[in-house]
Amino acid sequence: MDKIGELLTRGVEKIYPTKEELEKVLRSGKKLKLYYGIDPTGKLHIGHMVVLKKVRQFQDLGHEIIILIGDFTATIGDPTGKKATRQSLSREQVLQNAKDYNMHIGKILDLKKSNIRFLHNEEWTNKLKPIDLLEIASHFTVARLLERDMFQERIREGKEIYLHEFLYPIFQAYDSVTMDVDMEIGGNDQTFNMLAGRDLMYRMKKKNKFVMATPLLTDAQGIKIGKTEGNSIALAEKPEDLFAKIMALPDDVILKGFEYLTDIPMSEIERINETLSSGENPVTRKKRLAFEIVKQLNTSEAAKKAQENFEKTVQQGEKPSGIPTFKWISANASGPSISHALFDTGLVGTISEGKRVTTQGGTAVNDQIVTDPTVSYIPHEGDILRVGKRKFVKIKLN
Numbered sequence: 495m496d497k498i499g500e501l502l503t504r505g506v507e508k509i510y511p512t513k514e515e516l517e518k519v520l521r522s523g524k525k526l527k528l529y530y531g532i533d534p535t536g537k538l539h540i541g542h543m544v545v546l547k548k549v550r551q552f553q554d555l556g557h558e559i560i561i562l563i564g565d566f567t568a569t570i571g572d573p574t575g576k577k578a579t580r581q582s583l584s585r586e587q588v589l590q591n592a593k594d595y596n597m598h599i600g601k602i603l604d605l606k607k608s609n610i611r612f613l614h615n616e617e618w619t620n621k622l623k624p625i626d627l628l629e630i631a632s633h634f635t636v637a638r639l640l641e642r643d644m645f646q647e648r649i650r651e652g653k654e655i656y657l658h659e660f661l662y663p664i665f666q667a668y669d670s671v672t673m674d675v676d677m678e679i680g681g682n683d684q685t686f687n688m689l690a691g692r693d694l695m696y697r698m699k700k701k702n703k704f705v706m707a708t709p710l711l712t713d714a715q716g717i718k719i720g721k722t723e724g725n726s727i728a729l730a731e732k733p734e735d736l737f738a739k740i741m742a743l744p745d746d747v748i749l750k751g752f753e754y755l756t757d758i759p760m761s762e763i764e765r766i767n768e769t770l771s772s773g774e775n776p777v778t779r780k781k782r783l784a785f786e787i788v789k790q791l792n793t794s795e796a797a798k799k800a801q802e803n804f805e806k807t808v809q810q811g812e813k814p815s816g817i818p819t820f821k822w823i824s825a826n827a828s829g830p831s832i833s834h835a836l837f838d839t840g841l842v843g844t845i846s847e848g849k850r851v852t853t854q855g856g857t858a859v860n861d862q863i864v865t866d867p868t869v870s871y872i873p874h875e876g877d878i879l880r881v882g883k884r885k886f887v888k889i890k891l892n
Contacts, residue, residue, distance in 0.1 A: 501551050505544060505754045507682050510692060510705040516677075519704075520555075526704070528552060528677035529560035531615075531669060533568035534592035535583060537728040538599070540787070541719065544754045545679055545708050546602040552679075553603055559610040560673060561599060563592055566616040567666055573644060573659040574683055582658075585616075598729045601791045618672045619665055630668055633697045634690070639663065642686055663687045667694040670703055677704040711754060713744040733792050737800035738808065738884045740784035745776040748783055756786040808883045817886045822873045829872040832857060832864050839889075841881040856882050 498520050502513055509516050519526070530549050532542060553559050568588045583591075596605070596612060603610055622630075639660050640646070648655055663686060670678060670691035678688045688705045695703045711719045719727070727739045743751070748770070752763045766779055781801060788797040820839045830838065833848030836857065842848040849867035851857055857864045858880040859871065877889040 497551070497555060500760065501548075501555065504551075504760060505548055505708055506706060507709040508685070508707045510689065510707075511702070516704050516706075525557050526552070526676040527558040527560065527674070528679060528704075529562050529613075529669075529673060529675050530679050531562040531564050531567075531666065532595065533564035533572060534588050534595060535568050535571070536591055537726070537730055538595060539726045539728050540755060541681065541711055541726070543602060543729060543787075544711055545681055546599060547755060548679055548706070548708055550603050553607065553610060556609060559603070560675065561603070561610070561612050562669060562673070563595060563612060563614045564666075564669075565589065565592060565614045566619040567662060567669075570658055570662050570665065572662055572666075572687070573642070574687065594730065598791075601729065613673065615665070615669050615672075619668070622668075630694070630698075631664055633694055634664055636660075663690040664694075667691040670695050671698050674699070674701075675703060677706065679706045679708065681710055682707040683710060709750075709754070711747065711750060713746050719743065719747065729791055733788050733796040733800040734803045734884070736791065737784045737788050737797070737804050738882075740787055741777075741780055741804060741808070743780070745780065748776055748779050751783045751787070756783070756790070758786065804884070817878065817888045819890050820887045821890050821892045823892045829870040831868050832859070832871045833867040835871040835873075836879065836881060839879060839887045841879060841885050841887055851881055 498517065501520070502509065502517055506513075528549075530545055532538070549559060549561075565585070565588050568591075569583055569585060571582055599605075640649075645655050645659075666687045667690040671694055678691060680688050685705070685707050688707065692703045692705050695701050713719070727736065731739065740751070749763060749767055752758050752766065753760070770776055770779060781804075784804075785797045785801055788800050829835070833842075833845050833852055836842045836848035836852070837845045842851060848857075852864055852867040855863055855865055860878055861880075873889045873891060875889065875891045879887045879889065
């Protein structure tokens with residue numbers, strides 16, 4: 495398969511209006527201006543990487559790339575897939591979330607090339623006047639906006655739909671018009687928003703915008719690997735943690751991971767599929783997947799060390815060398831709950847996460863499993879707290 499053929503099929507779910515029309519334009523030699531928009535509502539994760547890998551293919555073929563940081567739309571909150579109104583973010587929170595985006599995106603895209611630039615939609619959206627908003631909104635109908643699945647579900651459940659949630663796809667659609675793009679790329683959960691931009695582009699500029707929807711990284715049951723489901727894998731993870739989290743993914747994600755997240759040829763992925771179908775142990779293939787992803791986001795040496803660490807600490811059950819130390823400042827007689835202790839030591843991100851992993855049997859103190867998240871933890875010098883098979887902290891009393 496040639497590069498354009500792979501561009502149009504690998505890691506692609508749907509192309510609007512059609513694959514054939516886009517292929518005709520690409521094979522004519524025309525260079526497109528295309529964009530991928532990211533709302534900085536949290537850390538970049540491998541779900542973003544699926545789309546960024548596709549964008550990189552376009553970049554390598556010489557097309558003009560825009561990475562749009564949605565610093566305005568993020569303050570509204572995309573209602574896509576949400577059964578309740580999303581909590582609004584302040585501009586300060588949005589900017590904090592986005593501060594390392596360029597660096598991590600630069601691990602996948604080539605920022606040294608002249609055919610890529612970063613824009614921010616706050617630059618033009620905050621300049622709109624009421625008369626401008628009325629003109630843009632006049633191209634949308636309430637019935638069309640209400641078609642969205644999550645809005646229909648809320649109506650059935652008697653839940654509120656707020657006006658600003660209607661405005662989100664309108665503002666996102668205006669991004670396409672302002673940048674005058676030829677194409678937009680995004681995950682298939684963004685199809686409604688991307689098509690809203692296609693419609694608005696035609697209504698306001700009589701121009702047809704191509705839309706390419708990439709599939710989401712999901713398991714066999716269709717459960718998304720991402721922030722919403724609480725199983726997100728951040729691009730900023732340490733190599734050892736990144737490797738281990740990929741190894742913890744369901745086996746049925748392996749082939750999708752190779753296709754969406756690596757540069758391994760599709761012919762080789764087909765051979766991997768054949769061997770897995772014939773009963774091969776998937777662990778070896780999953781380690782290859784983890785290695786390839788860690789290498790892309792870090793270095794080959796980091797990937798090698800991460801794999802060695804995984805094999806030693808998880809597969810062979812050894813404790814890692816250089817366990818980080820946590821200085822316990824005060825220790826009263828009762829002590830905090832174990833779930834609070836996990837949060838205090840940084841082993842989990844929230845107390846609720848500490849409760850969950852403990853209830854599921856993923857917490858240990860000196861290799862003794864703890865399953866009651868409310869039990870008190872009284873620290874002792876040299877205690878080793880563990881979450882899962884790879885996160886450790888050694889207690890040092892101050």
